[in-house]
Amino acid sequence: MSSRRATIADVARAAGVSPSTASVVFSGKTPVSDETRARVLEAAAALGYSGPDPLAASLRRGRSGIVGVLQRGRLGTVFTDPVQRATMDGLADAVSAIDASLLLLPPLTRRTAAGETAPAPAPAATLATVPLDAAVLIGTIPEAAGDVALLRARGVPVVVIEGDAGDGVPRMALDNQDAEHCLADHIRRLGHTDVAVVALPTDLNVTHERLEGVRRVFPDAPAYPTLGSSIDEGLRVGRDVFSRGRPTAVLAQSDLLAAGVIRAAEEAGLSVPGDVSVAGFDGVRVDGLAPYELTTMVQPAVDKGRAAGAAIVAMLAGEQPASVRFTSVFRSGNTTGPIPPSAAPGPR
Template identity: 60%
Template sequence: MSTRRATIADVARTAGVSPSTASVVFSGKTPVTDATRTRVLDAAAALGYTGPDPRAASLRLGRSGIVGVVFIGHLGAAFVDPVVRAMMDGLAEAVAPVDAALLLLRDSAGAAAQGARATTAPIDAAVLVGCTPAMAESLAMLRARGVPVVVIEGDAGPDVPRVLLDNREAQRTLAERVRALGHTEAAIVTLPTHRGGVPGWIDPDRQGQIAIDVVRDRLAGAREVYPHAAVFAAEASSIDAGLAAGRAILADPATRPTAVLAQSDLLAAGVVRAAEELGLTVPGDVSVTGFDGIDVDGLAPFVLTTMVQPAAEKGRAAGAAVMAMLDGEEAPSVCFRSVYREGNTTAPRR
């Protein structure tokens, strides 16, 4: 008879939730609904799971058993954005063998208001989702404490392992496909350029002040093909933010582009809705592309032309790096590649 102790992954599977959701229930630091908490705790009781195994040192003997995940924006993105959710699931799976819990934190500027700071939280390791200049102080303090740090899609210096995506190359590939369809006039919708996400047009000065690596890299890739394209920064990666951006970009027939390149699939879905709201056809009047490769509810009959990224694999790679560093081993940086997927939201220019 097997005597294997149930893990947080077993609890998640039984409760019908993601590993990251089950993990935050036990960390107790991030709000979840009462119904979700009840399902997780009931599943844990049925499996005889009472929390992180103290014998495993919750990662290592004498440590907290908590991996901090530091976000630039609102913590709600971890549960709302499908890409972030898949990445968190991959991370939770990677650290599940030692029952590590995930503690979601905001960067220093946002965390102070919530009473949770990466610099003082009792964590064994930190995974930074992106890295802005504002995180530099927090990063230095974490490393002074001897806390291993991994960055997903950001640059925290040569000594910090990174989990990267080919953002610039992938966005350039997508733009080249659109240009090959005959679209000489295109507009770009970016993800938020700073923490807090102020929407609006990006002029050359603002472009030089973009603080988020993903946004800067994807914009650079699109600019290689469309150097003079108008650029609008969205407030968030959401359908509503894409709708607002699409309205601004497509409102004036005199300056209306025949193609819109959005930096996420959710933004692209919003642009499609804006086009339909204005009586335009997609892709007849305007072609639209996204980025991520997620399933967007309510978008049918449209299937976005997009770049598909391996979100869960990024999370697993970050978790593997954490485990290696806690074992005293070096964790190399890795870079994943996106895959082009043609949908029915792009077509040759009329």
């Protein structure tokens, strides 16, 4: 018995139609009669033909149909972080215009728990070998230069979201510094002067941009870095914050971190916002946060992803897209309020 894979020509012969007619039944690019479609599909089923070979199709197009996505840190955060999910939704929507799929890839280098750089585990070698039409970097660290150099050497177009990959690489940026400054100024106008920051990991550009926004209002505000954006990390670091002192306001660099800080405040016997005000960043829905509604900056995460995808489509068409800077919007909630009377400065 022959093990040869059935071809579209075999299906066409068995169905009594031309190969081009059999082909459009599977591609759907040209309408055919219901009778013809049924005859072709019946012949395909009998021959065990499941559809065109995707590798052969990609060779004909000169493209793989794959857009690689490099996520700094654990790949799993793409599925657990609401901002990452929204960004990926927008990216996937945009590249669907060229029938492309997204492939998550680990970076060539990673940061250890001690903050040092080290070669990523062996699977990162796929960055050098997997067929890619383009690549999107979400967040960058200095060591990302190696990733970018490798991709450019392969002739793979690169776009970066929330980071800087160097000249010639389109950036989908957010007004992190100005947005965080807006939040800090809101806290200042409520009378707060003793402010702490619960920050994202220190190796991310976004962390420093947002911290600079705070320092424009509160130059001496201490920053407590986390290992990532999660409620658990906000709780862990929030406990540390309240064990060291009692700031009257905490600016968390994500809504998930802010939710954890609120839990830590409650553990410490503090009311929000009566004893301590807490602000977040992102404008995402956080399950289980009621009755709190976070004071936060709402960022257009889906639009960032969609713009990155549009840039990819343009680059593959031979165009050079411009970088885009998105603006966040202030949203007042019930987690910030005036400085507690007991903490207010007395009369001079």
